[in-house]
Structure formats: C-alpha cells, structure tokens
Amino acid sequence: MGLLSSLLTFPVSGPVAGIRWSLRQVQRVVDEELTDDTPIKEELMQLQMRLEMGDIDDAEYVERERDLMDRLRAVREWRERLGRGSTAGPVRVAAPEAEVSVADGVAPPPAEHTTDRSGRGPSGAE
Amino acid sequence: MTMPAAEPLPAVPATATEEGKYVYCIIRHERPKEFGQIGIGGGMRVYTVHHGDLSAVVSDTPIVIYDPTRDNVLAHEFVNETVMREFTVIPMSFGTVFRSESDVTELLRSTYQAFSDVLDKMQDKIEFGLKVLWERDKVVATIERENDEIRRLKDEITRNAASSTYFARMQLGRLLEAALEEMGNRYLADVHDALKPLCVASRSNKPIGDRMIMNAAFLVERDREKDFDDRVREVSHRYENLLTFKYTGPWPPYNFVNIKLKLERAN
Numbered sequence: 001m002g003l004l005s006s007l008l009t010f011p012v013s014g015p016v017a018g019i020r021w022s023l024r025q026v027q028r029v030v031d032e033e034l035t036d037d038t039p040i041k042e043e044l045m046q047l048q049m050r051l052e053m054g055d056i057d058d059a060e061y062v063e064r065e066r067d068l069m070d071r072l073r074a075v076r077e078w079r080e081r082l083g084r085g086s087t088a089g090p091v092r093v094a095a096p097e098a099e100v101s102v103a104d105g106v107a108p109p110p111a112e113h114t115t116d117r118s119g120r121g122p123s124g125a126e
Numbered sequence: 127m128t129m130p131a132a133e134p135l136p137a138v139p140a141t142a143t144e145e146g147k148y149v150y151c152i153i154r155h156e157r158p159k160e161f162g163q164i165g166i167g168g169g170m171r172v173y174t175v176h177h178g179d180l181s182a183v184v185s186d187t188p189i190v191i192y193d194p195t196r197d198n199v200l201a202h203e204f205v206n207e208t209v210m211r212e213f214t215v216i217p218m219s220f221g222t223v224f225r226s227e228s229d230v231t232e233l234l235r236s237t238y239q240a241f242s243d244v245l246d247k248m249q250d251k252i253e254f255g256l257k258v259l260w261e262r263d264k265v266v267a268t269i270e271r272e273n274d275e276i277r278r279l280k281d282e283i284t285r286n287a288a289s290s291t292y293f294a295r296m297q298l299g300r301l302l303e304a305a306l307e308e309m310g311n312r313y314l315a316d317v318h319d320a321l322k323p324l325c326v327a328s329r330s331n332k333p334i335g336d337r338m339i340m341n342a343a344f345l346v347e348r349d350r351e352k353d354f355d356d357r358v359r360e361v362s363h364r365y366e367n368l369l370t371f372k373y374t375g376p377w378p379p380y381n382f383v384n385i386k387l388k389l390e391r392a393n
Contacts, residue, residue, distance in 0.1 A: 044194065045334045052372065053259075061196070069193045076191065098233060099386040100216070100240040102247050103329065 034078040040071050147175065147184040147224045148192075150205045151215040151378060152234070154245050155181040161208055166192065166201040172208075175227055177234035180241055183209050184230060192221045206378050214249050216241060217378035218385065244383055250348040251326060253382065254375035256358065257333075258317060258340035260310070264368050269305045276301050310339045313369060318342075320361045324354045329381045339369075343381035351376065 047068065051061045148166055156179045161172040165185030174181035183205065192198050202220050209215050224230050234241065270277050279298045317340065322328065325344040333341045346354045362371040 041194075042334070048196070049257075049334050049338070053370075065195060069195060072193060098237050098240075098388065099384075100237055100244050101384045102244055103327070103382045103384055 035075055035082060037072055037075045040068055040075065044068050145226070146187045146189040147182075147227055147230050148187040149218045149222045149224060149230060149233075150183045150185075150202060151209055151217045152241050152245070153181050153183060153209060153213040153215050154179055154242075155213065161205065164201070164205055164208060166198055166205075172205055175230045175234075177231050178238065180234045180238060180245075182230050182234060183215075184224075184227075187223055189223060189225060192223070194220055210252070210376065210378055214245060214251070215378045216244055216248065216383055216385070217380050219387075222387065248379050248383065251345050251379060251382075252348055252351065252376035253379045254344045254346055254354065254358075254373065255377060256317075256321075256340065256342050256344065256374075257338055257372040258313070259337040259370040259372070260313070260339050261368060261370070262306075262337065265306065265309055266302065268368065269302065269309060273301075273305055276305060313365065314340055316364075317361055320357055321354070324350055324357055327382060331381070343377075345379055345382045346376075 044065070047056075047061060047064050050056045051058070056064075148170075150172070153174075155174060156176065158176070159174045159181065161183065163169040163171055165172045165187075167185070167187055170185035170187065172183060172185045175184050176182075185205075199220055206215060206217055224233070270280060276298065279294060279301065283294055283298060318328070321344060325346050327345040329343045331341040331343065333339060344354070358371065358373050362369070362373070365371075
C-alpha cells in the first residue's frame, strides 16, 4: 500500500516538489541581487575614472552619483529587511572588536588571508 | 522644600551619549591632539581618543551610514592626508562609525597588540597608486607595424575587400586579440620590473573599466619616495604615446593593512 500510494502520487508530488525547490532558488537569486552592492560600487569607481579622464563633466558625475547612491540605499534597505545587516563595504557601524594584520608580502604573511578593501584608497577619490 | 536654584548644566549633554564617533585612522600618540575642523559631515572637529600610546583619530557624528559620495570620501581622505604629514597611520575604511567614545577606547584596548605590531611594520611607509590605461587603437597600430603575419593578413583583406573570406577576418581578429594580450602582459611586466626594486611590496587590484590594464598599489619607504617618483616618471615617458599613467599618493597603506571589524546593525 505504501509503495502503491507513493507510486500513485509520484507524478504529482515530483513536479510540485520541483517547483517549490526552484522557486526557492529563484527567491535566493533575487535576494542576492537585491542585497549585493558590489556591482554598484564597481559602477561608482568607473564613474570616478570617467570623470578623471574627462569623459564626463562634473554635472553628469553628480547626477549619476546621486542615482548610484539611491541604489546603494535600496540595497541597504533590502539587507535590513532580509536580516543580513550591513556586512560589506563602506556602510557600517562597527563594534569595538577587530582583527588587524599586515597584508601578504609585506612581512611574514599573516595566518589569515582577508579580502580586499572595498576599493577606496588609490582606486577611490583622488 | 527647596529646589536647587540653578542646576548647573551637565558637563556632558544627555544627547552626547547618543553621539557616535567616525574613525579615520589609528596612530601612535599619547597626548590629546587636534587636527582642525576638517571632519566628515561639514567640517567637524577632528581630535584623538586614547588608550595608552595609541590614538584613534575621530570626529563626532550622529549614528548614520555615510554614502560614499565624492564629498564624503574626499573629507575622509583629507583627514588621513593631514594626519599622515606627522604620523604613521593605520587607515580605517571609509564610513567606519562607532557608537560611542568608550567603544573606540575598547577597540584600542582589545586590539592593542595587533595595532602596535602593524604600526611598527608600517613605520615610515607610504602607499602609491598606479593605474595604467592603454590607447587600444595605438597599441593595435603598433602591433600591425611589428607583426608581419597580422600586417599581411590585414593587407590581404583590404585588397580583396569583396572576396575576402569571413574566415580571414576571424583569423585576423583572433591573432590581434592574442597579440594585444601579449602586449598588455609585456607592458605590465615592464612596469613592475622597473618599480619592484624601489618598493617594499605591491598589490594588484581589479582594473576599472575596459581601458585599464593595471590597477596597482605600491608600499614605499618614505625616504625612497623621490626615487620611486622618478622611476614612475621614467617608465611613463618610455610609453608616452601608448599608455596613460595615473599616479596618485602618498596614501596611507590602505592596501597593505587588513582590518576586519565586527559590524553591528546600523539601528
């Protein structure tokens, strides 16, 4: 009976489970896109570069910058709403705890390899 | 019952406990120090918060998230530049806000040893940024001049515009791409070889946009700054017509110090 019922319901439960699974996947991709500010920051750096190279003028820079800031804020809101906090990038409130080390290749390499900073410094404003 | 006639104003207004500290960098200094009204958020007073011989360079701020607008980023950079004239600094990332002065003190206390070690290692070292962009058309022209096979193929295609095959064009494109990549790598190796003897360390970041072939940071001893400058100038002369060099600094050693802060929610 057990075998029979699972055989009978298989064609039904199979696809439904599949759809649920793929919906979850879709939702996850959507969440990630909504909460990833990396492409926005890359655009911001490109924008700064174009201003420096004289490809765009100041007025255009200001306008595009405003647009990018709106998008950054939107990402931040989604992060809050999805309970992810502000983990990355230049938007943060810091707790009084930190790990500090010298980057690889300067001195004896630190045990831990940390990711790059979010592109400030020489790649930021000049 | 008598009320105290005039309650003296509390030394610290109640709202001050709500006030955050924007942290620019960490330096070694034991006495209070002022850097002027240059802080982020409209010329806020920049001063130090201490623990032992370590100081955090801070300004007061509401607990907000700072957008990385040009104005904000420039304010952050300007403070660090100012501090760097006198001190070796460990720079904080843009936008680092602590809830209170005591949180800043706690950071210095709990990370004291690590900050001290890093300050020792960064003593009298500064960072320079070098971005190299190429003029693709000019590089292509150079390749066509120097590479016989590509030149021949191109001549052939131009001569027989009507009859030249799709295949020949594909072939040309492929050869050109490969030659471009090889040229790019050769330029990069050349620039690196020229600068390497003069720096303590270097790091490559991801190029920005499609014209950039190099986005690097170099850590240099302060007393070799001029040698390094001269060498950069020399290399950029060598490639005057093909490459554009964007040379910046001195910066605090952003790319050579890793600071992993534990973060809280903004609200």
